Amino acid sequence: MTLDAKNFLAQVFDVEPFEVPDDASLDTYQRWDSLGHMQLVMLLETHLGRPLESEEILSIIDLESLDQLLTMKTGSSHS
Amino acid sequence: MTDHSLEMRSENLLLRPLTEQDATERYVGWLNDAEVNRFLEVRWHHQSLADVRSYVAGHDNVGQFVFGVFAEPDELHVGNFSIKVDENHRSAVMGVMVGDRDYWGQGIVLEARARLLDFIFSRLPVDKVSGGCYQTNVHAIFNYKRQGWELDGIRRADRLDQGRRVDVINFAMFREAWLDRNDP
Numbered sequence: 001m002t003l004d005a006k007n008f009l010a011q012v013f014d015v016e017p018f019e020v021p022d023d024a025s026l027d028t029y030q031r032w033d034s035l036g037h038m039q040l041v042m043l044l045e046t047h048l049g050r051p052l053e054s055e056e057i058l059s060i061i062d063l064e065s066l067d068q069l070l071t072m073k074t075g076s077s078h079s
Numbered sequence: 080m081t082d083h084s085l086e087m088r089s090e091n092l093l094l095r096p097l098t099e100q101d102a103t104e105r106y107v108g109w110l111n112d113a114e115v116n117r118f119l120e121v122r123w124h125h126q127s128l129a130d131v132r133s134y135v136a137g138h139d140n141v142g143q144f145v146f147g148v149f150a151e152p153d154e155l156h157v158g159n160f161s162i163k164v165d166e167n168h169r170s171a172v173m174g175v176m177v178g179d180r181d182y183w184g185q186g187i188v189l190e191a192r193a194r195l196l197d198f199i200f201s202r203l204p205v206d207k208v209s210g211g212c213y214q215t216n217v218h219a220i221f222n223y224k225r226q227g228w229e230l231d232g233i234r235r236a237d238r239l240d241q242g243r244r245v246d247v248i249n250f251a252m253f254r255e256a257w258l259d260r261n262d263p
Contacts, residue, residue: 035184037221053163054214054233054246
């Protein structure tokens with residue numbers, strides 16, 4: 001997992017990155033509510049420069065899945 | 080007339096079938112509010128008090144229900160859930176609207192829907208409940224996922240949302256899954 005995923009969540013939930021637990025997920029992290037989820041998707045769309053596909057929105061459940069979306073952006077920029 | 084046998088309570092909410100008395104200008108106002116109705120089909124036509132009364136009257140509370148969501152402590156009407164049962168297939172379709180914007184993001188959809196799923200799977204001949212939302216309705220997607228609904232298919236570019244063709248994402252909750260979830 002990259003620090004970017006934690007930074008993303010920290011930005012959305014207005015906390016410091018170290019305050020985001022390693023196992024933060026949509027099911028377990030109390031700060032992760034529907035408003036935060038909406039902000040997270042909007043931030044991701046800004047970062048990727050396009051609307052997210054349905055599958056991508058559905059895939060966002062924890063830090064690992066968020067990291068995969070961010071990695072995809074990094075990967076595509078080098079192709 | 081209120082059917083008290085269908086009244087339910089959760090920690091912060093009262094749920095009961097709507098009656099004609101619940102068809103108020105406040106309710107009509109929600110349906111004509113562009114933010115509230117963004118993902119509702121009623122947005123295509125201006126809604127009136129008569130439309131709401133007709134909608135409420137169209138539910139028999141046997142196979143078709145419209146439950147009002149009333150927030151404690153004042154039992155303020157803040158939204159609705161609809162449930163349509165297909166007895167032949169032992170399935171149901173559930174829809175939701177939170178009309179009072181002050182209650183958005185407060186968790187009432189999760190709280191009310193949990194109580195209604197308990198009701199459906201304990202009192203109705205239903206094994207599967209379906210729901211769905213536009214791909215742009217991220218709040219709804221969050222709620223379905225947080226509550227453990229499973230993906231039940233995606234209808235591609237099925238609807239128009241603010242001029243853009245968007246998918247409709249279908250979710251399902253099965254009896255076994257819901258009961259297992261509530262039986263630690």
